[in-house]
Amino acid sequence: MKKIIQLTINGGPVEAAVSPNQTLVQFLRDDLGLTGTKHGCGLGDCGACTVILDGKAVNSCLVLAVQANGSDVLTIEGLAENGNLHPLQQAFVNKGAIQCGFCTPGMILSAKALLDEKPNPTEPEIRTAISGNLCRCTGYQKIVEAIGEAANVIRGREEL
Amino acid sequence: MLLPKFEYFEPTTLEEALRLLSELGGNARVLAGGTDLLVRMKLKVERPSQLISLRKVPGLSAIIPRDNHGVTIGPAATAADLSKNELICDRFTPIALAAGRLGAPVIRNRATIGGNLVNARPAADLPPACMVLDATLKLKSTHGEREIPVGEFFRGPGETVIEPNELLVSLFVETPAPWSGGAYIKLGARKTLEISMVNVAVLLTLQEPQGLIVDAKIALGAVAPTPVRAFAAEEFLIGRQPSEKVFAEAGAIGVGLCQPITDHRGTMEYRCLMIETLTSRALKQAHERALGWKP
Secondary structure (H helix, E strand, O other), rough: EEEEEEEEEEEEEEEEOOOOHHHHHHHHHOOOOOOOOOOOOOOOOOOOOOOEOOEEEEEEEEEHHHHHHHOOEEEEOOOOOOOOOHHHHHHHHHHHOOOOOOOOHHHHHHHHHHHHHHHOOOOHHHHHHHHOOOOOOOOHHHHHHHHHHHHHHHHHHHOO | OOOOOOEEEEOOOOHHHHHHHHHHHHHHEOOOOOOOHHHHOOOOOOOOOOOOOOOOOOOOOEEEOOOOOEEEEEOOEEHHHHOOOOOHHHHHHHHHHHHHHHHOOOHHHHHOOOHHHHHHOOOHHHHHHHHOOOEEEEEEEEEEEEEEEHHHEEOHHHHHHOOOOOOEEEEEEOOOOOOOOEEEEOOOOOOOOOOOOEEEEEEEEOOOOOOOOOEEEEEEEEEOOEEEEEHHHHHHOOOOOOHHHHHHHHHHHOOOOOOOOOOEEEEEHHHHHHHHHHHHHHHHHHHHHHHHOOO
């Protein structure tokens, strides 16, 4: 039997009926058309489905949609503001931290959760923060650099 | 990877959760963080017909200091909470370190200590840490409650003494004596998202700074069907002056107690060598922390 859930997604209210065995990533992609969140391994190994759930980066393939009832969800679609890319997105573009792009939404959301908690992370902290996100193209170095650059940009903005 | 169908329950009180557990019988499973259970369901290793979610049951994720004599940890406390909690890091170090090595940040934000214990995987991170701290587990059902020392909790891979109608409702850990220090070392082929090849938790207590060892606890994971305490190595250490030589000898004794297997993660021979090395290394780290103990 379907259950009604009410939650906030990318700042807006959403109400929907979901099956208990539907995961959050399936709900986001199949029901809401938010296909920025990728469905990778489905087992919590690759991190492609990472979203921010109530302030914390999680694998949305290991969260039931019903478990997100009443929660606040941020996906890659919710990062840009007024048509401008988020500093993390811009830094990934600038540094060439994107190749095939499949891991990118998850990488950026893991990085966002880190910067929300630690605006000035060390390189080991950056590497730990994205350690649950696999990338098979870039070798991670440019991703780490992009996150460092985005941190500088965000801190610079806040100082203004 | 799709989940098979199941019925979903979201009790809002502990009483309701226990009643559901008792009424639904053996084919219902408790859903906490879901990082293990949902994976096992997707892989069709487990096929529960009902899931009882704990997310609406109040108070289960609390970490509550009990004056100076201990801490009560809710079973739904996440690995991330435990690894960052100041009290846990300071006084119950092996739990904080083991929680910080479990999975990856995205997993730690969901995975719970209760789930890690109840799933009883031989290579799990938190069981050895709870064992060296002599945690007591409180199990509750509609019929009553009982307390089990964590050392008597595990029966085999995936098996514990918990009955189908029982819920792990809290853990209590007594604060280690002054001049105690803890350590946890996990060995795998990579740093994160790894299942241990061998893991070692240690708690060492000194009589005074620079003094003799008055208490030692060593627990090893992934070396036997359940995590095991290395009692003979502990007894060897008690009453001795800490030194690298003594720690190395304790490591050698520890190996004798294990029955590691050869699998794709490592051979039996390699595991034995690593038990010895990691035990003595963990003792050294615990000793350094004991020397730095602050009231």
